[in-house]
Amino acid sequence: MIGKVLLPLDGSEASLKAFIPAKSIAELLGLNLCILYVSDEVLTQEELIKKLNIKTAELDSFMISQRSGVPETVIIEEGEKSDYIIMGTHGKTADETRRMGSTTAGVIEGTFKPIFLIKPDSYMNIINGKWVPHRALIPLNGAPGSAQALAPAVEILRKTTAKIELLHICQSKAEPIKEEGGFTAPYYEDYPQHEWASWSKEFIRRFSPVMENHNHINMSVSMAQGDPGDEIVTFAEKNNNDFIAIAWHGTMSQFRAMTLKKVLAESKCPIMLIKIKD
Structure with a gap:
């Protein structure tokens, strides 16, 4: 069917x-x-x-x-x-x-x-009456649940020539990830460059098994430090991302989903949400 x-x-x-x-x-x-x-x-x-x-x-x-x-x-x-x-x-x-x-x-x-x-003001590069993403952004916080955003997004992106950019954001005051299998970068500005490269390789290995059969996809990982919402919006604007895929826990109540609320308020491209099944 x-x-x-x-x-x-x-x-x-x-x-x-x-x-x-x-x-x-x-x-x-x-x-x-x-x-x-x-x-x-x-x-x-x-x-x-x-x-x-x-x-x-x-x-x-x-x-x-x-x-x-x-x-x-x-x-x-x-x-x-x-x-x-x-x-x-x-x-x-x-x-x-x-x-x-x-x-x-x-x-x-x-x-x-x-x-x-x-959004009413979403910018989409429409060619011949069609919209196809060319540069996708998937923020991952190092918890396995956030990687759930990969599968539905890759199902679309594998049909295109889009580049996938994984973004991991470090927070100095963030609580440690309690989810089993969590993997985050250390918050050190002077962390050795070769260690960052090693960490990035391991990050991709852990959180993108869905990519195993799609070697043609161009994927990279970047890191940022600061407020997740601000960093996602800034990264997307700076890198001309035309598609953002975000995993979330499914509630917009007060003091929850602050990152998503920030992205929804300020991003200018289509956003794909995938609710995490706890």
Whole structure:
């Protein structure tokens, strides 16, 4: 059975920003693109297409359906039948001064499916109507759980010529990683250069077994020191990363997911979230 990419749309320009990346990823992976509209109003297919601002010339490239109910609940349910969810951070009623709308926030907390978030101001290099990442950033904190971001991201990136940049961030006051198998770099500015090289090689060996059958992928590891959110945003801007994949624990409550909140607020490229299964 052919898998699918789920694209929730509500007719807003902000949500439609996710159409090209969703269509591109579906084509790249050979998946069906399924557009979902959630509303209690009943529309004909023609009315629905018009409401969602979809070009009729593109109708052959996707399926479209509508369901009633609470948007985030329906999206999560339909997402369980999908391989990826790709959606805008904001919809018709969302305040764009906030990092995301309530529906998107509910979906990312409620699903374990890999989910792409496209902001209204996301920059995407679109060529011939397609978006394909060329330089991907995957931050890893040295815990095996964070490496879960690799597999779904590599499934996409292995189909491209994109370079994968692994970024490990050292924090002087960070608590030691309690997860079994954790592996972090020592926080020493004068650490011998040859030791850094040795550490980098071991870091890649431990956290990228998913790469074993994809030797054609260009991958490197970099290290930074400081606040993780700041370092990720700065690194992405400096290196022109056009795709960021982040593993997280699944809650946006106060004082949690501070790194992700920073990245969502300030990054300018599509972000892929993978919730860690504890």
